[in-house]
Amino acid sequence: MNLFFSITKHIKYILILVPFLYMINANGQGGHGPVFTLATPTLGQGELSFDAMVMTTKQNESAWMLRQNWHYGLTEDIQLNFSVPTTLKRIANPPQGRLGTMMGSYGDLEISGLFRVFKTYPAIGQRFESTLLLGTSVPTESKRGGITVGPSIHAATVTGYASRSFYAWAGTGYQHYFKKNNDQLGNIFYITGVVGYRPAFFQHDYPKPDWRIFLESVTEWVGNNTVDNIENKNTDLVRTLLGPSVLGLYGKWGLSAGILFPLDLTTTKTDELELFRSSFVLSYWF
């Protein structure tokens, strides 16, 4: 019920976005990767796409977030991203992590650029690519888990392969939070890996629906937080999450969903164990 009221409360943002969708006329493509992990695809030149993402993570209780992501292809190898979070349901100590690696962390408004630094197309439907992701974020909330949140910078790199049947990407990234009011969130270092498969019965030709499944993995090393200039020992953690996701594409629409579960967790904050992380994404290519 609380979630329903939260959505109702934020309906004005959705109403603002809807006409905006129809005002812009551009081509579409790209963003056809996994839900949580780094992937290489970029939009073509002048192309625009939009994702509306509902994310939830459960510790003792669930946090819910709506994220709106805009993607624009500056060239066929450079994509600009704008990711706006809207917190639907807060929790006292949200997990320090990127949740979805291609967009900002919990509660961060992020602007980023994807730079495809390498590409080769060995055959029909196949591509090897490497992409660099650089971004900066500002928080949309002053405090997170009792700590004043500062802006951050983020850099990541990913390389991988996509075809009509198989997909695989591996990537790594680092996010540094700046100190604000003598507080500083712990930095995040992470590696991601994903493999995907599109079964033969989903290999119908365009414009028929196109489905694929992924197995995604994220390992995060989160540093200690600093409060009042004092490093708060034992707030660091290492966690590995693994889980499935599915992506369905139909023309200019995309629908994806995924869930990650922790494999292990090394932390002193045992009462804040992240039980799962899930996302549901609706995408539209203009």
Added chain:
Amino acid sequence: MKTQFLLIIVSFLLFPVTNASAQITEVKQTVFGMDCSPCAHGLEKRIKKMDGVKSASVSLNDGQLTASFTDDNTLTLKEIRSAIKNSGFDPKSATIKVRGKLFKPDNSTFILKTNSREEFFLVDEEKNHKLMNFKNNETILVSGKTEISEEVGIKLILIDINKSPK
């Protein structure tokens, strides 16, 4: 190779294309790198937006763009390939149907020129000498497979050739 290149330049100077009604009419372009539905959607939309395109469709499984063009189009193959590259993909060889004026600087060099000043270096791989049946400066309709290189430009390996009324 140098001789051929010189002949192409000489022929261009001797026989400048004026207002010939000649152009690409059909393209079946192999495209590498497309692996998803939005890829196909984006490319199809981009091609359909170009002036002079009558129809365009994309097959992901075949990695192929198929397009047909209006009679008065002034599109070049280079522009179509450039649009594919801007979509983030790699255009490979194509089978095209193109109308243009035949120029024969000598008995072994055949060049097709369109009204958009694009030139195709015609190659008769099967050696059936059909090209000899057509006169210099005659408008012909050629279908063939393209091979593109920096040195020669666009080679068009002949599949079929017909006299065109236009």
